[in-house]
Amino acid sequence: MILAQVTEVVKATYSVNQPLGYGLAAVGAGIGIGLLVAGALQGIARQPEAENKIKPLMFIGAALVEGFALIALVFTFIAK
Numbered sequence: 001m002i003l004a005q006v007t008e009v010v011k012a013t014y015s016v017n018q019p020l021g022y023g024l025a026a027v028g029a030g031i032g033i034g035l036l037v038a039g040a041l042q043g044i045a046r047q048p049e050a051e052n053k054i055k056p057l058m059f060i061g062a063a064l065v066e067g068f069a070l071i072a073l074v075f076t077f078i079a080k
Helices: 002-046 048-078
Strands: none
Touching: 002 048
């Protein structure tokens, strides 16, 4: 009897926590990309001649951060 009640509470918790977890992952990715772009722009503003070296690294970093956000999305659908 108690085990069945605990099981239902756990299932209800999963249904609430999965979207919440992905929301936090999306916010984290947004903050990460924002900081990454801000740092790249500051670097380009200080040394404009280094723009060709900074931009590709910025895009690679942004792609990695966005990839982690997509992995978090996949895990929210897989985890049950």
